[in-house]
Amino acid sequence: MLFFEELGGGPPLLFLHGFLGSGTNWRQISKHFSERYTCILPDLRNHGWSFHNNDCSYLAMAEDVCELIRHYHLNECIIIGHSMGGKIAMSVMSMIPEYIKAGIIVDIAPKAYAAIHAPILDAMCNLSLSNVSSLSELDLDLSREIPDPELRRFLLKNLVKDNEKYVWKINLEALRKHSHVISALPPISEGIDIPVLVIKAGNSSYIKDPEDRYLFERYFDQTWFEIIPGAGHWVHASHPREFLSCVDHFINES
Numbered sequence: 001m002l003f004f005e006e007l008g009g010g011p012p013l014l015f016l017h018g019f020l021g022s023g024t025n026w027r028q029i030s031k032h033f034s035e036r037y038t039c040i041l042p043d044l045r046n047h048g049w050s051f052h053n054n055d056c057s058y059l060a061m062a063e064d065v066c067e068l069i070r071h072y073h074l075n076e077c078i079i080i081g082h083s084m085g086g087k088i089a090m091s092v093m094s095m096i097p098e099y100i101k102a103g104i105i106v107d108i109a110p111k112a113y114a115a116i117h118a119p120i121l122d123a124m125c126n127l128s129l130s131n132v133s134s135l136s137e138l139d140l141d142l143s144r145e146i147p148d149p150e151l152r153r154f155l156l157k158n159l160v161k162d163n164e165k166y167v168w169k170i171n172l173e174a175l176r177k178h179s180h181v182i183s184a185l186p187p188i189s190e191g192i193d194i195p196v197l198v199i200k201a202g203n204s205s206y207i208k209d210p211e212d213r214y215l216f217e218r219y220f221d222q223t224w225f226e227i228i229p230g231a232g233h234w235v236h237a238s239h240p241r242e243f244l245s246c247v248d249h250f251i252n253e254s
Contacts, residue, residue: 001071002064003049004042008034011101012074015041016065016085018234019117019182020155020170022048025082029236032244037078042068044088046171053171056178058186062091069099078251082106082236083206087186090219093196094189102254103196103220104247107204107233109212110219113183120146121176124155129166135159138166154234188219196220197250199243201231224250 005023007030015026023041030039043050045064053060065088069077078101081089086108093100123145132138135156142152159166175182198216200207209227216223226246231239 002042002044002051002068004040004068007031007039007041008037010035010037012069012072012077013037013039014065014069014074014077014079015039016079016081016088017041017044017047018083018085020047020120020158020175021082021085022157022169024048024157025237026080029240029244040068040072040074044085046174048169052174054174054178056174056181058087058091058181058184061088062095062186065089065092066096069096075099076101078102078104078254080104080106080247081108083108083233084182090188091186093192093194094187094219097192097194100194102251103194104199104250105196105216106199106243107201107206107235109207110185110188110215111212112185113206115180115183117179117182118176120151120155121172121179124168124172125176129159129168132166135166190219191221192219193221195222195250195254196224197246198223198225199235199246200225200227201233201235201239202227202229203231204233204235206233226250 013033017025022043026041033039044061045053077099079089086105089103090110093103127142139152146152158168158170160169228235228239228242236243
């Protein structure tokens with residue numbers, strides 16, 4: 001079973017994080033909803049505090065989430081997924097539509113992408129964790145291969161101390177070996193009759209307009225689109241007010 005954090009009370013609202021993230025990525029956003037909903041923030045397999053397994057496929061990850069939903073009887077669940085989590089959310093809606101009231105897909109489309117994670121994963125694997133006393137040292141080392149400071153801060157959240165030594169929480173080797181799987185098309189059936197909001201980050205190229213709109217409409221019979229201008233791929237982190245406004249409006253209308 002997946003590790004998860006739970007906040008608030010009420011109908012279930014399930015948050016799925018992106019690649020190399022964890023449920024904590026949604027903590028600030030979920031606080032907004034916790035007075036009205038039971039917010040569930042799982043760590044997906046090979047991420048955060050959840051179990052490690054060499055199967056990194058979308059089918060396996062979606063089955064983990066389906067198991068969580070069934071086990072805790074999360075009926076009429078609203079599911080929100082960012083990036084990789086959005087692909088998993090699409091698969092879950094396809095696999096157990098009877099449990100899902102609505103879906104919110106954040107800056108990802110139902111298609112395969114070019115494999116772009118390999119250089120990042122290589123840099124993480126090349127990082128020497130021995131004889132390091134602080135994250136600032138690791139940040140400096142990582143900056144030689146990853147110049148973006150925001151990306152480095154995000155990646156270094158995957159480190160924890162164990163007996164005074166930094167270790168990766170994520171299953172780094174498995175994710176590196178199977179990173180191409182994360183870029184693949186997830187298993188989705190056509191004609192899913194669940195209301196779906198698609199949130200596109202204005203400065204991101206993950207969703208192409210208009211061609212990817214047609215893809216969503218192929219898979220989902222009820223689809224709405226919102227664009228948040230000026231936002232990058234991590235739109236819920238950089239533009240939380242606009243993001244919450246979009247989600248609130250959609251949930252209230254669903």
